[in-house]
Amino acid sequence: MVLLKPPGVYAPQHDTSLLTKALSRERLRPGARVLDIGTGTGALALAAARHATGARVTAVDASRRAVLTARLNAALAGLPVRVRRGDLCAPVAGRTFDLVLANPPYVPSPDGALPRSGLRRAWDAGGDGREVLDRLCVSVPPLLRPGGVALIVHSGLCDPELTVKMLEKERLSAEVTERRTVPFGPVMRARAAWLRQRGLIGPEQSTEELAVVRAERVA
Template identity: 65%
Template sequence: MWLLCPPGVYRPQDDTLLLEDALKRERLADDVDVLDLGTGTGALALAAAERAAQVTAVDASVRAVCTTWLNARLHGLRVRVLRGDLTTPVTGSRFGLIMANPPYVPSPRAELPARGRARAWDAGSDGRALLDRVCSDAPPLLSPGGVLLLVHSGLCGAESTLGRLRRAGLRAAVTERRYVPFGPVLRDRSAWLEARGLIAPGEEKEELVVIRAERDR
């Protein structure tokens, strides 16, 4: 699907495509409500809107919100687009499917960037600043039988994500792993990542994982 992607908005990449593949494998009821957290260009929200009754897309970036709104209308798809901090705009709502591709790249700076391009990927020194929030804030929004699909780098620790989701009462498992070449950000940080013990000397590929977590009916 062709999408507008202006400067400053996260362009769909391997993690987006991996999560879209996971979305395609889900059997969606006719009346399912879908939530896309950190929507970026709206790529995943639009893919869901082709099958779902209602799709809500959330992003903290004004540019991303405007881009998703435009892309939805260019393709004639209905997507409710909200600006806000992760799940804050939908507090108290319930969804049958939640998708999340949050920033997850470990950064030499512990604080999250307030603006700029790095806001789309930097996530604190261990890459979990946003992931941990998704693990705590998304489960209460799932309807009985609802599913959370979450993608992130293996550098952040899939086992930590699984543990948090299970403690939140969900049945969670890694459903896909894929290795992709380092992009520009990880290449620039390879020496720092190696010094932190997050990658092996000379390592040039990143593991991406998709985690599927389901609430009991």
């Protein structure tokens, strides 16, 4: 897909690609309801709209610029994706879905605080990288219909097995289904010294593992 990728909007990267691969493995019924949390350019939402016949796709992002970009990309692709602005799942409270996709912020941050504005909102996620992930593990399960699936991508630095355990605590069946090792991007390279100091990466490490956690509400 050809996408608009304006400055200030998180552009599709390795994590987007890995989550798209996981999406392609899902069998969705015609007219399935899909939610894309943290849509950025709308790449995953558009992939979901193409993947399932008549899919009803809703995309959410906290960034006004991302919301506008996703709407424009959906219009250019001729795909009926609804894009809402808001914090994580708040814009769709009370609704349920057959599939929830999430590519949340997951990069550990030296200042430990979540930014309230700017592009750093797309990756900064507290001192351990789990501040947004932990919220998703609690807020996503109520969004799933019986048989519904959630696909969440994040770095191996943030402990995918903990994500699995938290989702299982919410009575979902969960496991890591996709893994990929990728070179550090600009943000990880800039923070490498701090990450080594924290013991989060090895002395010579210049790659990270990405993982997709798949969770299902068993009917």
